[in-house]
Amino acid sequence: MSATLGTTPDWEAMWGDLAPVGRASSGGYLRQPFTAAEREARAWFLQECARRDLAVEEDGFGNVVAWWRPDSCRPDQKAVLTGSHLDSVVQGGAFDGPLGVVSALAALDELRERGVEPVRALGIAVFSEEEGSRFPVACLGSRLAAGVLAWDAARELRDRDGVPYADLVPGPGHGSDLLAEVGVFVELHVEQGRDLVHREAAVGVAEGIWPxxxxxxxxxxxxxxxxxxxxxxxxxxxxxxxxxxxxxxxxxxxxxxxxxxxxxxxxxxxxxxxxxxxxxxxxxxxxxxxxxxxxxxxxxxxxxxxxxxxxxxxxxxxxxxxPAVAFDPVLAQRLARHLGRRRPGPQAEPLPVVPTAAGHDAGVLSTAGVPTSMVFVRNPTGVSHAPDEHAGTADCLAGVSALADTLELLLAPDAPTPDPSDPETQVSP
CATH class of the missing domain: 3.30.70.360 (Alpha-Beta Plaits)
Known part of the structure; x- marks a missing residue:
């Protein structure tokens, strides 16, 4: 089934196209980096980007960003980046990573349907080797893109079969500097735990990541x-x-x-x-x-x-x-208040702001100085990194709307991106 752009079921149609890729007979996923399944998932992403006329750039570490740069964008404004990853742990679940990629594409469609004319470019990222399931460093692609891991160290990494990482990617000096124009990063991810279940909330905002x-x-x-x-x-x-x-x-x-x-x-x-x-x-x-x-x-x-x-x-x-990651507190509180007001019904309470013990590319970019936040989608069982990982369709669609609301806020002309060097910066809701 192929998604039809400009219709409400875009997320479900895209999910239906991607979900079978790399699924084993056990029900778990085998999308290890630079293998056939992971490359098929990446090809799916590139096809979806082409259908949306997005400009795709790749760096020398296997990371990809698809850019939406309408004529309303101003060159003096830093870009907004969203997205996640498509690789999995061995026998992993369907939602860890891919949910953020599919939701980013669906959120872009929603922004276009709303007639949003951003002053900032919007990028949708797919970072490589986030899970560290093939090479012994988690978030390998984003670490290299952000400059928090040296190429001299990364090129010596080998997988379990002795294959050097340097044999699979061209390395620095090839492709684009994908993060050069990024002013803020927002990653949507399935929650890996049950905090939102206990709070009876479909969507939440991340506070930080445990070391x-x-x-x-x-x-x-x-x-x-x-x-x-x-x-x-x-x-x-x-x-x-x-x-x-x-x-x-x-x-x-x-x-x-x-x-x-x-x-x-x-x-x-x-x-x-x-x-x-x-x-x-x-x-x-x-x-x-x-x-x-x-x-x-x-x-x-x-x-x-x-x-x-x-x-x-x-x-x-x-x-x-x-190390421990504290996401930009001004950005987190602003998003929690803003998204709380955008929820349907009479509720105006801010969304819950919750910590996580799971690592993410968002944590790497935050450590590198990029103002960063995360949006979590409720996981009813809390199970992750296993075939039983799950998120309900209604919650996933709520996540798409929350991400679209977040991006619309950050892409607006009067939406300042927090300055990580100024902890006293206050942003009005």
Whole structure:
């Protein structure tokens, strides 16, 4: 089914076209970066942009922005950017990323139907490798585009099969500087949690992102026979790893934070052989940077103690650490008030402003100094990064309207973009 521009069901038609791409028989999604499924999703996006006569630019890191620059735009005005990503985690859900891309296209259609004549250009971005599912750095494309990750470091990254990242993208000096003219970024995303469910709100505005990181635990021991080797004679890194998992679980629960060992590699990976090495990745998140450091230190310390008892080796490497992100508070409160007034019915309460423990491209751009906000769409179960991730059609359409309202506000002639260097700036609602 193909969407028909200028009609109310645009979002549903586009979603119907995109939803089958990369879906596995399990119901989960396999849209890893630079694979056939992710390229098919990107081709879908480029086709939708062509149907809307948008000018598409790409940088040397696989990021794409489609620009709407009507004659009403003024060259002295910074652009407004929206969008998200199309890649997925392994066996991920349908909405994480693609919801923001489809909704951005639908919001643009709605702005055109309203007859909006913006003074600022509007860009719709698709950032590459947001999930870090292929290479060990989350938000890789946006980090490189924003200049918060050096190419010399990125080009050395390799996927699980040993393929270098530098073999898949041309790198700096190719394509466009996509963020050069951007004055503000707004990302719509499915909520990854149940805060909006508890507040009985279909849509909310993001307050900030918890600091988080990925840490590689390299555990080494001695391979041996599973039957012939007495328990007392073993140097088994799997035993050490098992204690690391329990340590992470306990430390996070006690502190009220998050810790997950979600990926592990074992060598030689034989049923009847004691492993010689175990490599595991810890995903840790906390409300503050200090709490994150304390959490990781606790897990590392208890694992090291167990390694001493097991006669195994331990090395911990921080592969990717993202500091806390506080989205522009002036922009967040302004959007919450504005969108609250735009809701149907007698309600005039501001939308809820909520934190999130999930990382996003919006967090990267905010860290790089771009005034940034996020719009969340309610997730009834709170499940994410899994096939059961979901958002209802009515809520998604409410999200499109909220994004269109947000963009119309920011594209207007009298809509100043917050100055990140001036924390005292106040914007009237």
């Amino acid at each position: 988080h990181g990925r840490y590689r635990f390299d555990l080494t021991g001695r391979a041996d026979h599973a039957g012939a080797t007495a328990m007392a004679d073993r140097r088994d890194p799997m035993t050490t790893y098992a204690h690391a998992v329990l340590a992470a679980q306990e430390a996070a629960r006690v502190a009220g934070q998050r810790a997950t060992f979600g990926r592990v590699q074992v060598a030689p990976n034989g049923t009847n052989a004691i492993p010689s090495a175990v490599t595991a990745w810890l995903d840790a998140r906390a409300a503050t940077t200090d709490l994150l450091e304390e959490l990781v230190a606790a897990v590392r310390g208890r694992t090291a103690d167990q390694a001493g008892r097991d006669g195994t080796g331990l090395e911990v490497t921080a592969e990717s650490v993202t």
